[in-house]
Amino acid sequence: MAEKGFQGDMPIHHDTSGSETENEKSLVDEALENTDINNNVSARIKNPLAGIHHATLMRDVEEFAEEFSLQEIAPLLKKGALVAQNPGEFESVEGLEEAEKDALRNEVVHKWRQPKAMYFTVIPCSVGAAVQGWDQTGSNGANLSFPVEFGIPDTDPTDPSYERNLWLVGLINSAPYIASAFCGCWLSDPLNNYFGRRGTIFFAAIFCLLSVIGSGCTQNWYQLFICRLLLGIGMGAKASTVPIYAAENVPALIRGGLVMSWQMWTAFGIFLGFCANLAVYDVGRIAWRLQLGSAFIPAVPLVIGIFFCPESPRWLMKKGRYAEAYQSLLKLRNHQIQAARDLYYVHAQLLIEHKIIGTTHYAQRIVELFTIPRVRRATLASFTVMIAQQMCGINIIAFYSSSVFSKAGASNLTALLASFGFGLVNFVFAFPAVWTIDTFGRRALLLFTFPQMAWCLLGTGFSFYIPSESRAHLGCIAFFVFLFAAFYSPGEGPVPFTYSAEVFPLSHREVGMAWAVSTCLFWAAVLSLTWPRMVAAMSPTGAFGFYAALNVTAFVMIFFWVPETKQRTLEELDYVFAVPTKKHMAYHLNKSAPFFFKRWVRFDKSATLEPLYTFDHVQSDATRSASVVQYTQEHRKR
Structure with a gap:
């Protein structure tokens, strides 16, 4: 009989004699013989339960149930394991009741019909994102007045302190992102x-609540700087955790659509921030205090609401708390057969992951982001999509739109109204991504939208050459800024946080997300710090042209380094990121690019593209969806 033991967080099996148990051989060694998730040269995506003999699988489930005190649901776990072994053939699994089959069909046919508890977990995630967006835009409106209040005006080039003031304003605006990149993000791993x-x-949420209230009460620029540093600690920890929490709770078929709610509601928070900026515009000298302090409003429901949500089942499994994980899954799934299936399937993959990657302490996990091949590829991909979010130039507008429109000749009120328009466009055009991110995929959205954003920024920059006395001057600048936001919102907007939350294995998910978010927010700090000086040195046209060129660079990086992840379970992504980077790059250079040219440039409808990945004993969710829909239609006809 196996003796229960733990190494770090993950449960492992040790025989009292020191030899491996048969359970571990069947789930781990057999899988390792077929596919190495560190070097998946054949690009096979394997189901860890596939190929295991029925009697062996049933014995494994019995031992699993006994080890984690789940004997009461052992029969259900057996059925769940058989479903997980071949998801596309669940109709033929013996012992499944009709209600259980209906639940498995409905999760494909009616994929958005999910339990209220599952959707409720997304609500605090959405509120957390709104906090992030509101925090970003509070300073946008405040930029028009707080520099004068604190004696650091940044609008008069004849002022001897002009250069110093430019850097100070940039430093204050970038403070939350500096603190996030160097502290807040990296706290998320030990906190989790x-x-x-x-x-x-x-x-x-506590940091995000108290620090913005403090910002509104500051009496000099360095107090404001400190408060915004404290805000960054909360922003970094929150941005590194909320997308992971959402990704681990939702089913694979709609994971992209729900996890991208982070960006959609960040856009909503940005929009609300612009609304608040306008609402207090004409209240006098304290306007900037209200603009900064108003961001506490969405933090309050986040502080309260998070206690009514279930904990992540995968985190509980990581801690060996399987009974609690099952109870959490019961709240997050429509039927207990789905909860049992997901519990055992994730457990099987985690055993393999633990065998290959192991469990290490915090400092080792940081190093392993760059040394373990499977993790290193996820690190590169997440770095690419995150730095691309800053390279595209969106935060030029989010942080400084009021200043940009002011330089275009707009009054303070007109600049705030134009910024409000940007926020509205950014929010409205985020909605299509709920559908497109799981239909077209993360990679496809990025490759389509980056070229569009590049020419929009060029259009914005060249519009500054229109004579300032012409009404077309400000109108064209605003038009191209709004068009830029319309392309950004369904593409580079939702993808980075969704993508980074799903690409790392559970063992490195917290530290991996910390790396990704710190990358994003560090370069947001660089952008925020350098933009005032860049505009002064290069002119608005040159500065926007610079970011247009960065969009083209980001497009090339994404084309070569970002694999597709749509409609794959978090565990199956181990095999996607086991494919060597060289093989991935060669495939897209030699096959994907020529196919695109033939199909969409020469309009050759006969052009075909050989798939990169092969699915060994596991169906893609897209294929499974088609088969279930076809079965349902035939069943209804009968």
Whole structure:
């Protein structure tokens, strides 16, 4: 009989004699013989339960149930394991009741019909994103007045302190992103380790609540700088945890659509921030205090609401708390057969992952982001999509739109109204991504939208050459800024945080997300710090042209380094990121690019593209969806 033991967080099996148990051989060694998730040269995506003999699988489930005190649901776990072994053939699994089959069909046919508890977990995630967006735009409107209030005006080039003031304003605006990149993001791993996903989100929300109130009460620029540094601690921990929490709770078929709610509601928070800027525009000298302090409003429901959400089942499994994980899954799935299937399937993959990657302490996990091949590829891909979010130039507008429109000759009120328009466009055009991100995929959205954003920025820059006395001057600048936001919102807007939350294995998910978000926010700090000086040195046309060129560079990086992840379970992504980067690059250069040219440039409808990945004993969710829909239609006809 196997003796239960733990190495780090992950449960492992040790025989009392020191030899491996048969359970571990069947789930781990057999899988390792077929596919190495560190070097998947054949690009095969394998189901870890596939090929295991029925009697062996049933014995494994019995031992699993006994080890984690789940004997009461052992029969259900057996049925769940058989479903997970071949998801596309669940209709033929013996012992499944009709209600269980209906639940499995409906999760494909009616994929958005999910439990209220599952959707409720997305609500705090959405509120957390709104906090992030509101925090970003509070300073946007305040930029028009707080520099004068604190004696650091940045609008008069004849002022001897002009250069110093430019850097100071940039430093204050960038403070949250500096603190996030160097502290807040990296706190998320130990916080998650000790307090879980919910506890970490609560910790972050407290910082986001109190620091913005403090910002509105500051009496000099360095007090404001300190308050915004404290805000960054909360922003970093929250941005590194909320997308992970959402990704781990939702089914694979709609994971992209729900996890991207982070960006959609960040856009909503940006929009609300612009609304608040306008609402207090004409209240006098304290306007900037209200603009900064108003961001506490969405933080309040986040602090309260997170305690009513279930903890992440995968985090609980990581801690060996399988009974609690099952109870959490019961709240997040429509039927207990789905909960049992997901519990055992994730467990099987985690055993393999643990065998190959192991469990290490925090400092080792940081190093392993760059040394373990499977993790290193996820690190590169997440770095690419995150730095691309800053390279595209969106935060030029989010942080400084009021200043940009002011330089275009707009009055303060007109500049705020134009910024409000940008926020509205940014929010409205985020909605299509709920559908497109899981239909067209993450990679396809990025490759389509980056070229569009490049020419929009060029259009914005060249519009500054229109004589300032012409009404077309400000109108064209605003038009291209709004068009830029319309392309950004369904593409580079939702993808980075969704993508980064799903690409790392569970063992490195917190530290990997910390790396990704710190990359994003560090370069946001660089952008915020350098933009005032860049505009002064290069003119608005030159500065916008510079970011247009960065869009083209980001397009090339994404083309070569970002694999597609749509409609794959988090565990199956181990095999996607096991494919060597050289093989991925060669495929897209030699096959994907020529196919695109033939199909969409020469309009050759006969052009075909050989798929990169092969699915060994596992169906893609897209294929499974088609088969279930076809079965349902035939069943109804009968």
